Amino acid sequence: MSTEQIPEGVRLAPAMVAGARIYIPEPTWCDVDHASENASCVQDVDHRTAPAYLNRPGSDIESLLHVEGFAELSGAHADPVVMLNDATAMHPAQALRWAKDVVAFAEKVETIARSVMPELEA
Incomplete structure (x- = not known):
């Protein structure tokens, strides 16, 4: 080539x-x-991107979620996908939609935490 x-x-x-x-x-x-x-x-x-991890609260090593970009030279994932926990392959557009859901979830977690303890600072 x-x-x-x-x-x-x-x-x-x-x-x-x-x-x-x-x-x-x-x-x-x-x-x-x-x-x-x-x-x-x-x-x-x-081929893989550097992974992103969401660790279990209070743990630096036990991840709840593990996400990375992935593509094989040939085979089932020859086109790039975003892998969730090495088990779920998402098209990149699907991963972007899912990322928005994750952000919305994080905002709900923040709202709940502030509602049960309003004195917490930002």
Whole structure:
């Protein structure tokens, strides 16, 4: 693949596959260092964003929600999706709608907390 054939939003990135260094097309949003991983075959290489976590109250390690962007080089998720808890794949437009629901939920939590203890500051 020459540089003239690389679509916008994609770059060539080094990857280790079966012990060999190769270059693969990678979306510019991918945060994975494929050169530090050693996939057994190129189909095992996937692309991910840095994850976002919502931890259980009072815990720095136990997450209630885990969300990240994800795409495979080929397969069921060849087009990018947003993964929720590694189990639910959402189209990015669906994830944006869901994010608005999460914000609305957070506002309701804030309203409830302030209603039971009005002296809390912002």
